[in-house]
Structure formats: structure tokens, C-alpha cells
Amino acid sequence: MMDRASFLQHLAWASIAPFALSACGRSQSTPVPEAAASDTLDVHPLPTDIPPLDKTKEDWRDRLSADAYQILFEAGTEPRYSSPLLKEERTGTYICAACRLPLFSSKTKYESGTGWPSFWAPLEGQIETKKDMKLGYQRTEYHCVRCGGHQGHVFEDGPEPTGLRYCNNGLALAFVPAEESLPPLRT
Numbered sequence: 001m002m003d004r005a006s007f008l009q010h011l012a013w014a015s016i017a018p019f020a021l022s023a024c025g026r027s028q029s030t031p032v033p034e035a036a037a038s039d040t041l042d043v044h045p046l047p048t049d050i051p052p053l054d055k056t057k058e059d060w061r062d063r064l065s066a067d068a069y070q071i072l073f074e075a076g077t078e079p080r081y082s083s084p085l086l087k088e089e090r091t092g093t094y095i096c097a098a099c100r101l102p103l104f105s106s107k108t109k110y111e112s113g114t115g116w117p118s119f120w121a122p123l124e125g126q127i128e129t130k131k132d133m134k135l136g137y138q139r140t141e142y143h144c145v146r147c148g149g150h151q152g153h154v155f156e157d158g159p160e161p162t163g164l165r166y167c168n169n170g171l172a173l174a175f176v177p178a179e180e181s182l183p184p185l186r187t
């Protein structure tokens, strides 16, 4: 029989261990591919001081084109092959067209043949995902972590090293070439 002290110690270990194991397990079983580590993807230094944002949909409607507003804040989709960013091949950073948070590096852009700008990874920590059922089957929507603006959907048929395809609306992004500075974040 365990005495009370060692039983409590056992309980404490039992409650900590699963977290410790899952943290280790995750980093061992699915290591971040070297090429996807954010420090190798950044073209521009990313902003570290992120000012708070408190805008309503109406505020965004006033600041964006009708088409960009529809995509970013009403979860619209632009027609395929309509974005000039499909042909953008320069080195640079793709930023949120609404709040200007950097979302993608040109180093992860690739030609997916879908008619929408496509990336195999976002810049680390800059997007959030959620499930949607708009087309009657489950898709994973993703949006800018700062302003909540809808960007596109992520699919599991992308190229190495992630196998992911971030299918993005061009109107939800703006491109900043490497030789230009990033514009200040919108507040």
C-alpha cells in the first residue's frame, strides 16, 4: 500500500505526465520542417509591437473596396484566375489587406493551378482557423489573427514540406516587395 504522501505524489505525477508526454510527443512526431521555421521564411522583419484594433464591420466597409470587404468580412470568394497576385513572383511579404498584418512569405508561395494565390505555410502565429460547412462539407477556413478578416481555406493537398495548401483570395492580401518597408499596421 502507498502511504498518503506517496499517493498524493503519484496523483500529482499522473496529472502532469499526460501534458508532458503530449508536448514531447508532438515535437518528436511532427517536427516543424526546417524550411517552415519562421526565421527562414521572413523576408521583412515582422512587427513585434502590435497595436490593438477595435473596428466594426462598418468601419472596414468604409476603408475597403466593396469586393475586398465582401471577402474579408462577409467570407466571400473572388472568381478564380482574377487575382493579379497569381503572377506575382517577386520576393516579399503578403500582408492582410485590411489591417496589414504580415500573413505569408513569398518563400511559401507556389503555383497550385487552382486560380487562387496559394501558399504551403503561413507566417507563424499570424492566422487562425475554424471549420465551416458552407458548401455542405467540412472545410477549414482561416483568417487574420489580428482583424479576423477571412483569407481563404486550407486543404491537405499541398506540396512538401507541409503538405498543406492555403488557398487565398488575392483581394484579401497586399504584396510588399523585399526592397520596400512594410506599411504601418492599421489602427
Ligand SMILES: [Zn+2]
Residues within 6 Å of the ligand: 096, 097, 098, 099, 100, 101, 144, 145, 146, 147, 148, 149
Ligand atoms: Zn488583418
